[in-house]
Amino acid sequence: MMEDPSRHALLELCTRATLHGNTISVRMLDFLGAVKHPPFGFKHLAQDFLDICRILWAIEAGLTECFRSGQHFPEDMVKELYAKFQQTNADFVILDQMMREFLGYENGGVGGKLRKGWRMMFADKSIARMRDSLGKSRDALRMSALVFQWSLGSISPEDAAGSGYVGLAAALDRMVRGRSTTNLKRSRSFEDISHKNSETAPQLDLPKLPSLSPQISAMPIGIQDRSSSTTHSLTDITRDRNDDQPSLGHLRRLSSNRNQYSSASHRSDSKSLNDNRSLTTADDRDSLVAGNKRRESNKRPDVPTIPGKVQNVSGRLTKVSRNTAPSEKSVSSGRLGPGANLRLESSLHRPRSLVQDDNTSPGLTDADTVLDDLESLDLSGPIKAVRIHADPLQMPRWQPRNITAANNPNLRTALTGAVQTQKHKVVEQLLDRGVAPDTHPDDIHVLREAILNRDLETIRLLLCFGADPNSADSDGVTPLLYAVEVAFLEGTQLLLKYGADPNLSGNDIPGPELPLAVAIAEQRPELAQLLLTYGADVNLQFAQGNTPLISAVGGRDASLRLVELLLEYGADANAKSREGKSALFEAITNGGRVDVVTALLDHGANPNLPGPKHMLWPSTSQPACLEVLLARGADPKKTPGVLELATSINNAEAVRILLAAGVDVNARKDGVWTPLCTSIRDDRKDLFDMMLAAGADPNLSSAEYPCFKCVTHFRTEYYLPRLVEAGGDLSSPPGICETAVAVGNTDALAWLLAEKRADPNDRSAEGRTALTTAIRENKPDMVDALLRGGADPSVRGEGWPVHMAVGHPLILQKLLGVLSDPGAFRGVLEMAVVADRLESVKLLLKAGVSIEDRRSGVFSPLTSAIREGNKNMVKFLIEDAGADVNSPGEHLPLVKAVRSYKGDGDMDVLNLLLKKGADVNRMYRGWNGIMQAVESGELSVLRLLVDHIRKTSGGIVDLELKDDTGRTAVDIATSRCWTEAVEILKQGQK
Structure with missing residues (x-):
């Protein structure tokens, strides 16, 4: 058997051509009815067109029958047929365009007539070229059609001919007999062909179009008496309206419809459908009305397809008919069952314009059919996927009697009002007069209005008369979206059956307001099921980025x-x-929701798929979901640290579930955080005990070690003893006492020092001891506690304790009380001077520290005091402590004083030094006070020094003294052209 894709593609291409041909037939018929004299060759063009259409019918019927019976074709034959069908479709497209232009000229007013006069000058050539092309396609297809004649048997390939074909054949028949086709209505297209079988069309090698007269003559006598010789064409099976041909996306394969039935039922159904195509015309309407008034109800003919329920049998859908259509044999012999008799009687003898009242309209379908279909779907029972491929071609269609009112603004406004007020009779009458069932004046979308009114009857009428279920209003909203928004279940299904696309939002562009998105947002599962049943894409991503399932679960x-x-x-x-x-x-x-999570897992959701995180991470906040995930295969090894997260959010139930599942109690989150330290941090004693009971390591570091965490977070009383009991090591790493001092946790420090649980002299990783940290932070109480606990002030931390204490006299006093030799820490007095702590200087001197104690062997207390400009400290050191004014530090005190002079006239320090015996000529490291005064350019200082020598001791300035470079003070002054300094220096020698 040929592969399904190739078979369906071949049959679909053939079906497309026949459907397109029916549209062209309608246009040809309209053109013949609009012109008095068709262009030269047009009649022959129409005959050639019908010839190729008959061939296509035969091929289509043969393909369908062969596929049904399992026949197969060689691959080269399939390719050849496909190429022929493509060429035929191309010819039909050009012909359809030609007919559109011809009709445009006739309906275009004065401008159209002018264009017609110009273009019709060349129409003969266009028609001739078209005939030539059609002839080639016909000859190419004729041999292919003969191949299928053996498989057709008694099936007539013309049984399923559309009304456009039949009407065009009738019009050509009138022309052959010399009758005019002007003002010929498509509704009367069967007039002559219903009575004369032999005169319908030129003879071909293929079967001819069937006549309708034998069917009527074979009816029961009661029916024959009421039938009219002139019938009305019902275009309920016309594949298109008077506008464009429907897109192939909205057409379903003819083979999929026909394969629902057996061959025999197919033939009888096709025959029955043709029987139902005729209605009495307006000529006999009055007589029929009188007869029909005696009936209990007035209804249009039934749906041309057999109403059926959808059942799911062994995974595929089948259609189950409500009424068995009469077979061809039973019709011709006059033996009709009750159902068939009623069907024929209804279809042949009830004028379609009759209505019961103003609110109920007979029609091609009724609301009961829609309700029955909804019941068959069982939208509230157990969920079972049922898919229905809606075939709008099988839905009832009704062609208006005329199109003269199509553009009448008053009638269009009247239709809008009738729809809004739910006047079904008026709606039907206006549509039957040709008023378009689409957008009306003021951008009023009549189908939308009917949906918002939840008026199923008006929706049915509009759709039967050709309303597009996919046309959006001025806001870009489709009728189907409106129906879903107002939760109109019956209206939604009716739109879907007429071809509404559930995957479109406004303007045929997928967007956020898809019908399925609205049904999910409003939590209407019955609407969602209906949309899914008719083809809504269950995995289509909405504009905001979510899939339907993601939108539904939140x-x-x-x-x-x-x-x-x-x-x-x-x-x-x-x-x-x-x-x-x-x-x-x-x-x-x-x-x-654990039930939703379970449903997802039952349908294949992967519990280990990051989305974007692993499922165990968020489930720590949902213990019930967490338990289900772990039971269904979620791997905690893929989420190291999930236990720490559960601990961090203080969810004890989640912690218990994870521990019961064997999650590693020592696993770090982000390579840092441990569950034990987190429980300490958050002061969760229950979780802390659970961790220790589960084997948590009390010495495993997190951001901090557990014992240190107890100290820094002041969790001493409960946690620290239990950690030590569980094996916590207070000495590793060292420095826990220093940490207690740093955070000011006196309770922890006391507990650590008690019973010598921790060494107070341990250094932290930064080299700090508890004592140096207490000194730095100026915490005398902790210094006392440390000293009592065994802290050694001779142990260096970040610095020597006594050095660090010079800025804190109170602490220094405590240290000096336990230090055996404070002088061992060189420079401590100088550091106290620099810190400007006179009290500390006094304490150190009292403790026996030398006044000449130099820091780093250089900086003496006196020179540092001079350098810092601390006159009080200089005075104390010289007058009270007895500092030597000629003892150098980093330099001689006098040199240091000259360098520190700021030129403001304040020479107190200089005078004090000179008064206490500072030697002006004393050299230290190749420099003295005189040289410094010349170097600094301070004339007043130079004069003070020279005058001091002359006045106090009658001495002279030693000008022979040289610096490291061999220069004297005079040489320095001369090199700078400072004559005044030279004069003062020379005066110092007299």
């Missing part, structure tokens, strides 16, 4: 039935949103 009030419905219809449980979120992740984080 929130505490998520509908479990809706979620299960989407899953049953094939929603991918592992599909992610634009943000990388999966449905399982969304269900856990946004709602935490």
Whole structure:
């Protein structure tokens, strides 16, 4: 057997050509009815067109029958047929365009007539070229058609001919007999062909179009008496309206419809459908009305397809008919069953314009059929995926009697008002007069109005008369979206059956306001199921980035039935949103519904798929979900630290579940955080005990070691003793006492020092001891505690304790009380001077520290005091402590004083030094006070020094003294051209 894709593609291409041909037939018929004199060759063009259409019918019927019976064809034959069908479709497209232009000229007013006059000058050539092309296609297809004649048997390939074909054949027949086709209505297209079988069309090698007269003559006598010789064409099976041909996307394969029935039932159904195509015309309407008034009800003919329920049998859908259509044999012999008799009687003898009242309209279908179909879907029972491929071609269609009112603004406004006020009789009458069932004045979308009114009858009428169920209003909203928004279940199904695309938002562009998105947002599972049944894409990503399933699972009030419905219809449980979120992740984080999570897992959701995080991470906040995930295969090894997260959010139930599942109690989160330290940090004694009971390591570091965590977070009383009892080591790492001092935890320090649990002299990683930290932070109480606890002030931390204490006299006093030799720490007095702590200087001198104690062997207390400009300290050191004014530090005190002079006239320090015996000529490291005064350019200082020598001791300035470079003071002054300094220096020698 030929592969399905090739078979269906071949049959679909053939079917497309026949459907397109019916549209062209309608246009040709309209053109013949609009012109008095057709262009030269047009009649022959129409005959050639019908010839090729008959060949296509035969091929289509043969292909269908062969595929049904399992026949197969060679590959080269399939390719050849496909190429021929493509060429035929191309010819039909050009012909259809030609007919559009011809009709445009006739309907275009004065401008159209002018264009017609110009273009019709060349029409003969266009028609001739078209005939030539059609002839080639016909000859190419004729031999292919003969191949299928053996498989057709008694099946007439013309049984399923559309009304456009039949009407065109009738018009050509009138022309052959010399009758005019002007003002010929498509509704009267069967007039002559119903009575004369032999005169319908030129003879071909293929079967001819069937006549309708034998069917009528074979009816029961009661029916024949009421039938009219002139019939009205019912275009309920016309594949298109008077506008464009429907797109192939909205057409279903003819083979899929026909294969629902057996061959025999197919023939009888086709025959029955043709029987139902005729209605009495307006000529006999009055007489029929009188007869029909005696009937209990007035209804249009039934749906031309057999109404049926959809059942799911062994995984595929089948159609079960309500009424068995009469077979061809039973019709011709006059033996009709009750159902068939009623069907024929209804279709042949009830004028379609009759209506019961103003609110009820007879029609091609009724609301009961829609309700029955809804019941058959069982939208509230157990969920089972049922898929129906809506075939709008099989739905009832009605062609208006005329199109004269199509552009009448008053009638269009009247239709809008009738729809809004739900006047069904008026709606039907206006549509039957040709008023378009689409957008009306003021951008009023009449189908939308009917939907918002929840008026199923008006919706049915509009759709029967050709309203486009996919046309959006001025806001870009489709009728189907409106029906879903107002939760109009019956209206939604009717739109879907007429071809509404559930995957379109406004302007045929997928967007955020898809019908399925609205049904999910409003949590209407019955609407969602209906949309899915008729082809809504269950995995289509909405504009905001979510899939239908992700949209459905969020929130505490998520509908479990809706979620299960989407899953049953094939929603991918592992599909992610634009943000990388999966449905399982969304269900856990946004709602935490364990039943929803279970449903997702039951339908293949991967508990180990990051979406964007592993599922165990968010489930720590939802213990019930966490337990289900672990039971269904979630691997905690893929989420190291998940126990720490559960501890961090203080969820004891989640901690218990994870520990019971064997999660590593010592696993770090992010390579840092441990559950034990987190429980200490958050002061969760219950979780802390659970961790220790589960074997948590009391010495495993987190950001801090557990024992240190107790100190820094002041968790001493309960936690620290239990950690030590569990094996916590207070000496590793060292420095826990220093940490207690640093954070000011006196309780922890006392507990650590008691019974010598920790060594107070341990240094931290930064080299600090508890004592040096207490000194630095100026904590005398802790210094006392440390000294009592055994802290040694001779042990160096970040510095020597006594050096660090010079800035804190109180602490220094405590240290000096336990230090045996304070002088061993060189420079401590100089440091006290620099710190400007006179009290500390006094304490150190009292403790026996030398006044000449130099820091680093250089900086003496006196020179440092001079350098710092501390006159009080200089005075104390010289007058009270007895500092030697000629003892150098980093330099001679006098030199240091000259360098520190700021030129403001304050020479107190200089005078004090000179008064206490500072030697002006004393050299130290090749320099003295005189040289410094010349170097600094301070004339007043130079004069003070020279005058002091002359006045006090009658001495002279030693000008022979040289610096390290061999220069004297005079040489320095001369090199700078400072004559005044030279004069003063020379005066110092007299």
